[in-house]
Amino acid sequence: MLAAKINGTEQAMTPVIDPEACKPRAPRKLHAREQHPEDTVVRVGDVAIGGGAFVVIAGPCSVESEEQMVETAQAVRQGGGAILRGGAYKPRTSPYSFQGLGPNGLTLLGLAGKATGLPYVTELMDAEDLPLLEEQADMIQIGARNIQNFSLLKKVGRSSKPVLLKRGLMTTVDELLMSAEYILDGGNQSVVLCERGIRTFETATRNTLDLSVVPVLKERTHLPVIVDPSHAVGKRRYVAPMAKAALAVGADGIMVEVHCRPEAALCDGEQSLHPSEFAELMAQLRGMAAMCGRTI
Amino acid sequence: MLAAKINGTEQAMTPVIDPEACKPRAPRKLHAREQHPEDTVVRVGDVAIGGGAFVVIAGPCSVESEEQMVETAQAVRQGGGAILRGGAYKPRTSPYSFQGLGPNGLTLLGLAGKATGLPYVTELMDAEDLPLLEEQADMIQIGARNIQNFSLLKKVGRSSKPVLLKRGLMTTVDELLMSAEYILDGGNQSVVLCERGIRTFETATRNTLDLSVVPVLKERTHLPVIVDPSHAVGKRRYVAPMAKAALAVGADGIMVEVHCRPEAALCDGEQSLHPSEFAELMAQLRGMAAMCGRTI
Amino acid sequence: MLAAKINGTEQAMTPVIDPEACKPRAPRKLHAREQHPEDTVVRVGDVAIGGGAFVVIAGPCSVESEEQMVETAQAVRQGGGAILRGGAYKPRTSPYSFQGLGPNGLTLLGLAGKATGLPYVTELMDAEDLPLLEEQADMIQIGARNIQNFSLLKKVGRSSKPVLLKRGLMTTVDELLMSAEYILDGGNQSVVLCERGIRTFETATRNTLDLSVVPVLKERTHLPVIVDPSHAVGKRRYVAPMAKAALAVGADGIMVEVHCRPEAALCDGEQSLHPSEFAELMAQLRGMAAMCGRTI
Amino acid sequence: MLAAKINGTEQAMTPVIDPEACKPRAPRKLHAREQHPEDTVVRVGDVAIGGGAFVVIAGPCSVESEEQMVETAQAVRQGGGAILRGGAYKPRTSPYSFQGLGPNGLTLLGLAGKATGLPYVTELMDAEDLPLLEEQADMIQIGARNIQNFSLLKKVGRSSKPVLLKRGLMTTVDELLMSAEYILDGGNQSVVLCERGIRTFETATRNTLDLSVVPVLKERTHLPVIVDPSHAVGKRRYVAPMAKAALAVGADGIMVEVHCRPEAALCDGEQSLHPSEFAELMAQLRGMAAMCGRTI
Incomplete structure (x- = not known):
């Protein structure tokens, strides 16, 4: 199929590269606030992220069973969470760890969503x-x-579903915005950014939650910005202070791990809140939000 | 065979090392909450750090003139700051940068302190x-x-003055507590810890403010913990959100840079608040503090 | 479509999750030297990586044209390189940068490979x-x-082609080995690890080449380990010293960027060696290798 | 004693700050190669660092006893080390760790130096x-x-003794050169820079040896640059590969920890070479150096 280096007829098979194919495209800055001053509001079902409310996304790290998913979803609902989270496909460092329930996990998420x-x-x-x-x-x-x-x-950029884009452990602000740009460039304007901790030398917490990225992002982009304190700190008892700090710093919401029985969780149980801890945190957040004229 | 530097009897001059001199001492953990469950309160003049109030330390990066110092101190006072800050001896990366006014700077600090x-x-x-x-x-x-x-x-450990100990750019929690231990071990129990940003790969902010260190430190030590958002973010407009986050996360106070004319500051003007910005921040902090049952 | 939480007929649609599906698998350590003491040799065409020789992989960052690819490949061949490199699919931070020639790039790589x-x-x-x-x-x-x-x-783990696995900017040794394990676990035993610089606070170089990872990896795994100095340093003039250090530290080879006209390169020209610089580096490496009883 | 803000006689006591005192000095760049193209050679006793030879500094982390110091010094001498190292004053993270023998340690170093x-x-x-x-x-x-x-x-800048300046865990190249500038600015031109590992996220080694800093520094400054692999890797078995890489990358020498009985060392024994390991490393380094036309 490929051209050989010897005879002429074969060389005709060499692709003729259009010089245009090698040129960069004219850069757009679809993410930039300078080109889109008003805040973008992303709708997830009936929930609006970025419109002034403080949106709480909560649920277990991974979907494990119908009972676990429905019970936890009910705790999320009762506490005042607006969106449920749960992993059906799990990125695990080791190939031998539980990799998620896959399509069955999605079915259980759907059940829990309907139930609540x-x-x-x-x-x-x-x-x-x-x-x-x-x-x-x-x-x-x-x-x-x-x-x-x-x-x-690129592929989720061609989707019509809203996308929650989590900053990587080593992602700079510029890189995060450029990754969002890949999605926006594909036509999908419903992107929510999420700070979840960066990797530093410090090991007292799982990662280092970079809350200063919130005002930096709010300045540079019109996209909503939320914070995941659970993965950043890695320990249940540090989650609530960081969640409150996320509200104070001006985030549009948080994503926290809640599990009906954290001690039995298949993944990240150490950082998951008990339903009662979640309810208590939500009460505190509601008080703080009210003072700032925001709702939860 | 061996010899000291003068004469032949010399070998008698070899020091006889007491084997005890080479032994580590029995470790104490003077900083540890497990050995001292109640919070330490550090008194600076009439101000108590660590007793539940949220203490605001404010002032210019460096002392520059009587007018600058007194005007800024009055702005700090009017805004509701409790302690004045200002550098008379300045650690500067370059030997050719302004190194501070030294003893004259202390005199001006004293004047500004008396004036306010x-x-x-x-x-x-x-x-x-x-x-x-x-x-x-x-x-x-x-x-x-x-x-x-x-x-x-060790030397400030033998002093009776309270000490504000700032975490270094690459200091782990364990190292910070051990540096505090050096001071406590010397007999000085008045130590306040201060998070001021760590060095990471991210350059959108000057350093990365590690607010999660606050709950970690509050758990491990009885010493008060404050936060310096100014040096961490390096830009004036990011200071207020991080200051509010510091209150929300449970810090005992903050240290912020305020300058009567930031644009003319000899050092760090870009991160110093205008007096009006400081006053506005303080009003917001008072509202938040009141909601948490704390005073400023 | 999904089962509701209330009545029986619908509950029948809930997936029955086999408790076994939630269990982690028994961990294997296919990468570990303790289970496989002898060095693995990975064959790429006629070239053996890991068998004692010092293998040099070289070529441009991205495939741009037939002329560029063939000329550069000839320079690689003349200099003594063993394997050609070139990107047809380019991971670029910005969606507006040149993304590679795709299948046409592969065709050109094939041509250059045949030519040399x-x-x-x-x-x-x-x-x-x-x-x-x-x-x-x-x-x-x-x-x-x-x-x-x-x-x-997982997908390349089911392939029979050898895989060159590059460490990420924030990948720990443990994580790198676990990523290799994903491939080995799939049945593909031909994995070569590549250190290419990690992200640190230092900006004098593009990233920080972590050469100490070579003896660490050689101790923990039987897989070959090579070093990419070009991406790590980001500047042409630092590539040769780091390439020599990679040989001295015990790597199984290097991957360096060479371009027939670096100043016209569409990507990473600043870090690409001129053919003459490559030839000079290769001569030095051959001298050093000979002294260590190794061949290039 | 201080002036009050109200009445005149007291205000006379306010220091009159000379506006010149607040101005930065005109920056010099005494460290810069652009102003001093030829390599600086620093003399330590009869040893020249920076003149083309590869200088090996070796010895224990801390001075412990006459026997330890003299035996180790003899091993250093026999192996071909040029300069002895040993700590009499030890910076230890914990105040309860062995802090060094102080002046007695200096005496023992002097004895060992004379003996060898x-x-x-x-x-x-x-x-x-x-x-x-x-x-x-x-x-x-x-x-x-x-x-x-x-x-x-500043104080060692006014000394006439040569200075070995070790890069900190978080020191950028710019900062390192500015710290050297403090010494040069004081009049002391005998400064040797030393890379000893920076702090990163990776914990497989104690720190991450940044060998790329060697060509970067050689380009920017005329000062000699050596490498301390021992503190960077923290484990004996990784020291030799990194020492050889330091030679290959173009350093002017290394500083390695050697102890006559590492398993009994009071400090850093895990990273100290046995005399036989040191001798073996030195033989390898001599072979490599000879090939590059350098001497050890």
């Missing part, structure tokens, strides 16, 4: 699963490890 | 200046660059 | 392109940004 | 000890933790 009236967000790891998520999920999460998986970004 | 009734904190860089600071200053700051200058830590 | 007799390695970004790369390429590169794109790792 | 004919370098932590070190030591080390202890830098 909450829309749900779940992570997409493989473009092959995008049609299924588009059909079933309310919001698609691109996880920290795929923040520069540009093939995947 | 505010106690002041100022940085000690050289142990030679300790007697002067002990005589004149209300609180001695050990800056981030000297966080593991153990000779200096 | 060199096998070639090229990056896979999207699993959709795997069949094409399996058909055409001699070795498949997984780039730093996809180091934890576990879906992609 | 080797000059020695030892760390200065406290300016109070400078006169003693100036009298006794051949070279003064400023440790990583004091890299921005500007008071100390």
Whole structure:
């Protein structure tokens, strides 16, 4: 099929590269506030992220069973959470760890969503699963490890589902905005950015939550910005202070891990809040939000 | 075979090392909450740090003139700041940058303090200046660059002045607590810890403010913990959100840079608040503090 | 479609989750030297990586034209390079940058390979392109940004092509080995690890080449380890010293960027060696290798 | 004593600040190669650092006893080391760890130096000890933790002893050169820079040895640059590969920890070479150096 280096007829098979194909495109800055001064509001079911309310996304790290999912969703609903989270496809460092329930996990998320009236967000790891998520999920999460998986970004950019884009452990602000740009450039304008901790030398917490990225992002982009304190701190008892700090710093919401029985969780139980802890945190957040003229 | 530098009997001059001299001492954990469950309250003049109030330390990066110092101190006072800050000895990366006014700077701090009734904190860089600071200053700051200058830590450990110990750019929680331990071990129990940003890969902010260190430190130590958002973010417009986050996360106070004319500041003007910005921030902090049952 | 939480007929639609599906698998350690003491040798065409020789992979960052590819390949061949590199699919931070020639790039790589007799390695970004790369390429590169794109790792794990796995900017040794494990676990035993610089606070170089990872990896795994100095330093004049250090530290080879006209390169020209610089470096490496009883 | 803000006689006591005192000095760039193209050669006793030879500084982390010091010095001498190292004043994270033998340690270093004919370098932590070190030591080390202890830098800048300046864990190239500038600006032109590992996220090694800083520094400054692999890697078995890489990358020498009985060392025994390991490393380095036309 390829041209050989010897004779002429074969060389005719060499592709003729259009010089235009090698040129960069004229850069757009679809993410930039300078080109779009008003805040973007992203709708997930009936929930608006970025419109002034403080939106709480909560749920278990991974979907494990119907009982776990429905019970936890009810705790999220009762506490005042607006969106449910849960992983059906799990990015795990080791191939031998629990990898998620896959399509069955999506079914259970749907059940829990119906049981509580909450829309749900779940992570997409493989473009092959995008049609299924588009059909079933309310919001698609691109996880920290795929923040520069540009093939995947392009594909969700062609989707009509809202996207929750998590900053990677090593992602600069410029890179995060450029990864968002991949999605916007594809036509999907419903992108929510999420700070979830960066990797530093400090090991007292799992990662280092970079809350200063919130005012930086709010200045540079019109996209909503939320904070995931759970993955950043890695320990349940540090989640509530960081969640309150996220509200104070001006984030549009948080994503926290809640599990009906954290001690039995298959993944990240150490950082998941008990339902009662979640309810207590929500009460505190509501008080703080009211003082700032915001609702939860 | 061996010899000292003068004469033949010389071998008698070889020191006889007491094996005890080589042994580590039994470790104490004077900083640890497990050994001292109640919060330590550090008194600076009439101000109590660590007793539940949210203490605001404010002032210019460096002392420049009587007019600058007194005007700024009045703005701090009017805004509701409790302690004045200002550098008379300045640690500058380049030897050719302004190095501070030295003793004259202390005199001006004293004047500004008297004019406003505010106690002041100022940085000690050289142990030679300790007697002067002990005589004149209300609180001695050990800056981030000297966080593991153990000779200096030992010396302020023998002082009776309260010490503000700033975490270095690459200091782990364990190291910070051990540096505090050097001071406590010397007999000085009045130590306040200060998070001021760590060095990471991110350059959108000057450093990365690690607010999660506040709940971590509150758990491990009884010492008060404050936050310096100004040096961490490096830009005026990001200071207020981080200051509010510091209150929300549970810090005992903040240290912020305020300058009567930031655009003319000799050092760090870009991150210094205007008096009006400071007043506005303080109003917001008072509202938040009241909601949490705290005073400023 | 989904089951409701109330009545029985619908509950029948709830998936019955086999409790086994939630269990982690028994961990294997296919990468570990303790289970496989002898060095693995990975064959790419006629070239053996890991068998004691010092293998040099060289070529342009991206494939741009037939002329560029063939000329550069000839320079690589003349200098003594063993494997050709070139990107047909380019992971670019911005969606507006040149994204690579895609299948046409592979055709040109094939032409250049035939013209010189060199096998070639090229990056896979999207699993959709795997069949094409399996058909055409001699070795498949997984780039730093996809180091934890576990879906992609699983898919190349089921391929029979050798894989060059580049450490990410924030990948720990443990994580790198676990990413390799994903590939090994799939049945593909031909994995070469590549250090290419990690992200630190230092900006004098593009990234920080972590050469100490070479002895660490050689101790922990039987897989070959090579070093990419070009991406790590980001500047042409620092490439040769780091390449020599890579040989001295015990790496199994290097991957360096060479371009027939670096000043006209569409990507990473600043870090690409001129053919004459490459030839000079190769001469120095051959001298050093000979002294260590190794061949290039 | 201080002036009050109200009445005139007291205001007379306010210092009159000369506006010149607030101005930065005209920056010099004494460290810069552009102003001093030829390499600086620093002499330590009879040893020249920076003149083309590869200088090996070796010895224990801390001075412990006459026997330990003399035995280790003899091993250093026999292996071919040019300068002895050993700490009499030890910067330890914990105040309860062994802090060094102080002046007795200097005496033992002097004994070991006389016994072997080797000059020695030892760390200065406290300016109070400078006169003693100036009298006794051949070279003064400023440790990583004091890299921005500007008071100390100014004081060794006024000394006539050569200075070994170690890069801190968080020191950028620019900062390192500015810290050297403090010493040069004081009049002391005998400064040797030392890379000893920076702090990153990776924990497989104690720190991350940044060998790329060697060509970067060689380009920017005329000062000699050496490498300390021992503190960077933290484990004995990784020291030799990194030492060889330091030679290959173009450093002017290395500083390695050697102890006659590492398993009994009071400090850093895990990273200290046995005398036989040191001898073996030296033989390898001599072979490599000869090939590059350098001597050890």
